[in-house]
Amino acid sequence: MAxxxxxxxKEVADKAGVSTATVSxxxxxxxxxxxxxxxxxxxxxxxxxxRPNRVAQRLRTTRGASKLIxxxxxxxxxxxxxxxxxxxxxxxxxxxxxxxxxNFSQNEERQKFYIEILKSESVDAFIVAPFPGMNExxxxxxxxxxxxxxxxxxxxxxxxxxxxVDNYQGAFDAVEHLINVGHTRIAHISGNTLIPTTIERISxxxxxxxxYGIAIDRDIIVGRNxxxxxxxxxxxxxxxxSNPPTAIFxxxxxxxxxxxxxxxxxxxxxxxxxxxxxxxxxxWAMSLNPPLTAVRQSGFEIGRITIELLxxxxxxxxxxxxxxxxxxxxxxxxxxxxxxxxx
Amino acid sequence: MAxxxxxxxKEVADKAGVSTATVSxxxxxxxxxxxxxxxxxxxxxxxxxxRPNRVAQRLRTTRGASKLIxxxxxxxxxxxxxxxxxxxxxxxxxxxxxxxxxNFSQNEERQKFYIEILKSESVDAFIVAPFPGMNExxxxxxxxxxxxxxxxxxxxxxxxxxxxVDNYQGAFDAVEHLINVGHTRIAHISGNTLIPTTIERISxxxxxxxxYGIAIDRDIIVGRNxxxxxxxxxxxxxxxxSNPPTAIFxxxxxxxxxxxxxxxxxxxxxxxxxxxxxxxxxxWAMSLNPPLTAVRQSGFEIGRITIELLxxxxxxxxxxxxxxxxxxxxxxxxxxxxxxxxx
DNA sequence: CTGAAAGCGCTTACAG
DNA sequence: CTGAAAGCGCTTACAG
Numbered sequence: 001m002a003x004x005x006x007x008x009x010k011e012v013a014d015k016a017g018v019s020t021a022t023v024s025x026x027x028x029x030x031x032x033x034x035x036x037x038x039x040x041x042x043x044x045x046x047x048x049x050x051r052p053n054r055v056a057q058r059l060r061t062t063r064g065a066s067k068l069i070x071x072x073x074x075x076x077x078x079x080x081x082x083x084x085x086x087x088x089x090x091x092x093x094x095x096x097x098x099x100x101x102x103n104f105s106q107n108e109e110r111q112k113f114y115i116e117i118l119k120s121e122s123v124d125a126f127i128v129a130p131f132p133g134m135n136e137x138x139x140x141x142x143x144x145x146x147x148x149x150x151x152x153x154x155x156x157x158x159x160x161x162x163x164x165v166d167n168y169q170g171a172f173d174a175v176e177h178l179i180n181v182g183h184t185r186i187a188h189i190s191g192n193t194l195i196p197t198t199i200e201r202i203s204x205x206x207x208x209x210x211x212y213g214i215a216i217d218r219d220i221i222v223g224r225n226x227x228x229x230x231x232x233x234x235x236x237x238x239x240x241x242s243n244p245p246t247a248i249f250x251x252x253x254x255x256x257x258x259x260x261x262x263x264x265x266x267x268x269x270x271x272x273x274x275x276x277x278x279x280x281x282x283x284w285a286m287s288l289n290p291p292l293t294a295v296r297q298s299g300f301e302i303g304r305i306t307i308e309l310l311x312x313x314x315x316x317x318x319x320x321x322x323x324x325x326x327x328x329x330x331x332x333x334x335x336x337x338x339x340x341x342x343x
Numbered sequence: 344m345a346x347x348x349x350x351x352x353k354e355v356a357d358k359a360g361v362s363t364a365t366v367s368x369x370x371x372x373x374x375x376x377x378x379x380x381x382x383x384x385x386x387x388x389x390x391x392x393x394r395p396n397r398v399a400q401r402l403r404t405t406r407g408a409s410k411l412i413x414x415x416x417x418x419x420x421x422x423x424x425x426x427x428x429x430x431x432x433x434x435x436x437x438x439x440x441x442x443x444x445x446n447f448s449q450n451e452e453r454q455k456f457y458i459e460i461l462k463s464e465s466v467d468a469f470i471v472a473p474f475p476g477m478n479e480x481x482x483x484x485x486x487x488x489x490x491x492x493x494x495x496x497x498x499x500x501x502x503x504x505x506x507x508v509d510n511y512q513g514a515f516d517a518v519e520h521l522i523n524v525g526h527t528r529i530a531h532i533s534g535n536t537l538i539p540t541t542i543e544r545i546s547x548x549x550x551x552x553x554x555y556g557i558a559i560d561r562d563i564i565v566g567r568n569x570x571x572x573x574x575x576x577x578x579x580x581x582x583x584x585s586n587p588p589t590a591i592f593x594x595x596x597x598x599x600x601x602x603x604x605x606x607x608x609x610x611x612x613x614x615x616x617x618x619x620x621x622x623x624x625x626x627w628a629m630s631l632n633p634p635l636t637a638v639r640q641s642g643f644e645i646g647r648i649t650i651e652l653l654x655x656x657x658x659x660x661x662x663x664x665x666x667x668x669x670x671x672x673x674x675x676x677x678x679x680x681x682x683x684x685x686x
Numbered sequence: 687c688t689g690a691a692a693g694c695g696c697t698t699a700c701a702g
Numbered sequence: 703c704t705g706a707a708a709g710c711g712c713t714t715a716c717a718g
Contacts, residue, residue, distance in 0.1 A: 006462070008711060019689045024713055031714095034687055054463040056711035059398045059694050068464075076425055077626070085419060089446055093453065098460050101444050103432055110436065117441050119349070120397040121411075228626070260630040283420070283571070287603040289632035351695060362705045367697055374698095377703055399695035402710050 007050045016044040027052060054098075058122050068098050069310065070118035072111060072128035076103040080253060080280055080299050081129070084151060087303020088127065097307075104131070112137050125310050130155055132194035147313040149306050153196045154323070161313060163306045163324040165297040167197050167279075170328030171204025171249070174277045174295050178247045179212050181336050183275060186214075187245035189234045189255050191226030198226065201251050201279060220245050231258020239266065239274070246274060247336065253280035260288065271337035281331055291333035301326060350393045359387040370395060397441070401465050411441050412653065413461035415454060415471035419446040423596060423623055423642050424472070427494060430646020431470065440650075447474070455480050468653050473498055475537035490656040492649050496539045497666070504656060506649050506667040508640040510540050510622075513671030514547025514592070517620045517638050521590045522555050524679050526618060529557075530588035532577045532598050534569030541569065544594050544622060563588050574601020582609065582617070589617060590679065596623035603631065614680035624674050634676035644669060 013020045018041060025031050026041045033041075044050075058066040071088065073081050085101065092099050100121060102114025108131045115137050118126065125147035130138045134157045142148050142158065150162040178186050188205045191198040202221070209216055222237060224230045231254060238245055239262065250256040256278030268274050270290055281296035305324055312319060356363045361384060368374050369384045376384075387393075401409040414431065416424050428444065435442050443464060445457025451474045458480050461469065468490035473481045477500045485491050485501065493505040521529050531548045534541040545564070552559055565580060567573045574597060581588055582605065593599040599621030611617050613633055624639035648667055655662060 009713095010711080020712075021689060021691095021714080022687090025688085028713080032687065037687080051459060051463050053402075053465065053711050054460075055398055055402050055465045056694090057713080059396075059402055059696090059710090060712050060714085061694085076428060077422070079420070082419055082425070086446070093456065096460075098443065098464060100441065103429070113436065116394060117397075117439075120394050121441060122396065122398045257627040257630040260632075261627075261634075264630065264632045264634065284600040284604075287600040287607065288630070289603075289607045291604075291607065352697095353695075363696075364698080364705060364707095365703090368704085371697080375703065380703080396695050399710090400697080402694090402712085403696045403698085404710085 006053065007048045009050075009052070012041065012044050012048060012050050015048065016041045066122055066124050067096060068100065068121065068123045069307075070114075070121070070123035070126045071099050071101045072114055072118075072126060072130075073101060073103050074106050074129050074131070076101075078254065079282055080297070083299025084129075084303040084306070087300040088307050089303075090300075091304060091307045095311075106131070115141065125149075125314055127151060127306055127310060129153065132156075132192060132196075145317075147310055147317065149310045149313065151302055151306050156196075159321045161309050161321050161323070163302050163309060163326070164197070165302070165326045165328050167200035167328075168204040168207070170279060170295040170297065170330075171201040171251075172208045173204075173328070173330045174249050174279065174293075175205050175208035176211070177293070177330060177332065178249065178275060178277060178336055179208065179214070181275070181338060183247040183336075184214050185217075185220070185243075185245045186247045186249060187220035187222070187238050189231060189238070189248060189250045189259060190221065190223030191230075191251045191255060193223060195226065198223070198251060205249055223251070226252050226254060228254045228258040228261075231255035231260075232262050233258075235259035235262040239263075239268070244274075247271075248274065248276045250276065250278040253278060253282055256280070256292070256294070260292075270335050275336040277336055285331070286333060288335075290335050293333045293335045294331050296329045296331050298326065349396065350391045351396070352393075355384065355387050355391060355393050358391065359384045409465055409467050410439060411443065411464065411466045412650075413457075413464070413466035413469045414442050414444045415457055415461075415469060415473075416444060416446050417449050417472050417474070419444075421597065422625055423640070426642025427472075427646040427649070430643040431650050432646075433643075434647060434650045449474070458484065468492075468657055470494060470649055470653060472496065475499075475535060475539075488660075490653055490660065492653045492656065494645055494649050499539075502664045504652050504664050504666070506645050506652060506669070507540070508645070508669045508671050510543035510671075511547040511550070513622060513638040513640065513673075514544040514594075515551045516547075516671070516673045517592050517622065517636075518548050518551035519554070520636070520673060520675065521592065521618060521620060521679055522551065522557070524618070524681060526590040526679075527557055528560075528563070528586075528588045529590045529592060530563035530565070530581050532574060532581070532591060532593045532602060533564065533566030534573075534594040534598060536566060538569065541566070541594060548592055566594070569595050569597060571597045571601040571604075574598035574603075575605050576601075578602035578605040582606075582611070587617075590614075591617065591619045593619065593621040596621060596625055599623070599635070599637070603635075613678050618679040620679055628674070629676060631678075633678050636676045636678045637674050639672045639674050641669065 009020045009023050013023045023041055025033050026038050104111040111131045127149050129152045135155050139158050150160050152164050154160050154162040190202050222234045250259050277293045279295045281294040285292040352363050352366050356366045368376050369381050447454040454474045470492050472495045478498050482501050493503050495507050497503050497505040533545050565577045593602050620636045622638045624637040628635040
């Protein structure tokens with residue numbers, strides 16, 4: 001069980017013939033240390049391969065300096081969040097931050113569980129895509145003085161820094177593309193309407209139809225959850241209509257995959273028999289048949305910006321809240337068809 | 344920046360009129376505390392909403408009790424590893440363990456970086472899918488007395504607990520299925536041959552061909568890296584041959600996706616013009632067109648078993664090393680075609 | 687510029 | 703069964 005512990009500050013101090021305070025100073029370089037002393041200490045540090053014990057550091061220092069950030073992710077199976085994690089990590093790597101990930105699997109209870117764990121691990125700050133609705137737990141975090149930045153969506157009951165994407169515009173672009181290519185009967189499979197993101201995408205969808213004078217038909221706007229199963233079932237429901245849509249706009253990647261499964265299982269041709277465009281690009285979207293047309297939101301970029309905001313917030317807790325809204329990009333591949341004559 | 348710190352042990356002790364030692368005892372319940380005292384302390388704990396500070400606990404306790412496990416993952420974008428993470432997490436959730444993930448992106452330098460970070464975070468133990476080849480860093484970990492369990496592959500230079508899948512048999516089954524269905528000219532896109540897994544899959548491929556008396560043609564066994572790009576390029580190379588294969592067996596999910604991209608971009612029909620079976624199932628494999636036939640290895644199960652082994656190893660560091668080999672399952676969907684007459 | 691000392695929040699022999 | 707005390711490995715006023 002044992003295993004030798006690492007070299008300690010004290011050992012370095014002894015060997016260098018100085019106090020631990022001095023060694024600590026050269027490591028943190030906050031106060032001035034005489035050049036000669038510093039060199040001597042540095043040498044011993046190198047010699048002994050000394051690495052500060054972060055646990056001890058964290059116990060000692062006040063919040064904001066512990067170099068540990070808690071990351072609360074709704075679903076690690078969703079590639080969108082994986083991209084965000086990668087963006088955050090990139091920065092963490094460079095800045096010697098460590099990240100603890102709590103994957104709460106779209107479960108409020110579990111979100112709470114991870115918040116508790118991460119608190120008792122003394123994280124400096126939290127990055128969270130909050131469980132939808134009134135989120136008392138995340139709200140509490142802020143009230144307790146933690147730096148918090150939200151991704152993908154904010155809180156219903158509190159202002160916060162949030163970095164997200166222009167969901168309205170992204171949805172608008174997708175649907176406009178469908179219209180440009182000749183569709184008029186366009187369905188929308190939306191997600192969990194407790195999530196603001198879902199609502200914004202519905203608005204974008206409706207706005208595009210309005211712009212082109214296409215009446216909105218509530219029968220072909222369907223939604224339940226933002227998951228694969230809903231995609232499978234709702235697309236089936238749509239396709240079963242006596243007057244089925246010729247095109248579907250899906251509100252996220254899981255829904256898209258579900259719809260695709262249904263469409264293929266019925267042997268329907270895309271885009272000839274039914275066109276599809278989805279929110280969220282996937283790195284394997286061109287391996288699909290046909291390659292999928294999709295609204296890309298850069299999770300990586302969201303991650304990068306998020307951690308920058310967090311950094312600022314730790315440095316200045318009084319800075320006003322900001323909302324960063326990134327542009328989406330419509331990636332046109334082959335799942336919507338091409339412009340039809342005369343439309 | 345501040346934010347009140349949580350309630351401390353001392354506060355609980357004061358309010359309950361006992362020493363901190365006693366409070367600590369009721370929390371860890373290692374020694375006997377008088378029923379009455381215990382009740383009183385429990386009540387105060389509840390009242391104050393006290394939660395032990397894990398950082399302080401970790402600083403104090405010897406290795407093996409800190410409830411923190413380091414997880415070294417080669418590529419968080421690969422859904423196989425995501426499943427493993429989920430399996431591990433499930434258990435962590437139940438046992439009040441916390442997990443720190445280091446995603447080293449197939450980069451040895453970065454693997455080392457994370458090992459250092461995790462060490463200085465005083466993790467109890469490591470779970471690692473080691474960077475291929477002689478892995479001095481992981482070896483060192485073991486020598487320093489950390490509990491280590493490997494996933495997917497072991498170390499070339501040291502015996503260790505490892506949990507993996509029967510790669511040989513999985514590959515064999517895939518290729519045999521291709522043969523049963525009528526193919527004789529079967530190519531193999533393999534991966535990084537430094538990874539034992541890759542080698543085992545090649546063996547399985549060859550064994551299946553041998554069993555049915557099909558000559559092995561080195562020209563159609565191609566391999567470079569285990570990534571998407573290699574899949575795109577190597578499949579193109581195969582398809583460009585004057586005598587191209589009628590079927591391809593790909594060594595992992597990324598390779599499969601890459602090959603699919605090439606096949607679709609050439610407008611080739613699957614399975615009529617080229618059949619494909621891949622190692623690694625993906626949760627969206629049935630959304631592909633056609634739904635992909637694949638060798639499933641349960642990452643979730645691997646994760647679950649891994650953490651159990653780790654638990655045992657922490658409890659008994661002298662237990663002999665074991666290698667757990669899980670079965671794979673061939674999921675037959677529609678990418679290989681059906682039995683042809685007369686074969 | 688540097689050291690002695692206190693203390694972060696715990697756990698664990700050692701006494702009693 | 704319980705408490706006083708030491709100590710895990712650091713950092714940071716406070717003196718000098």
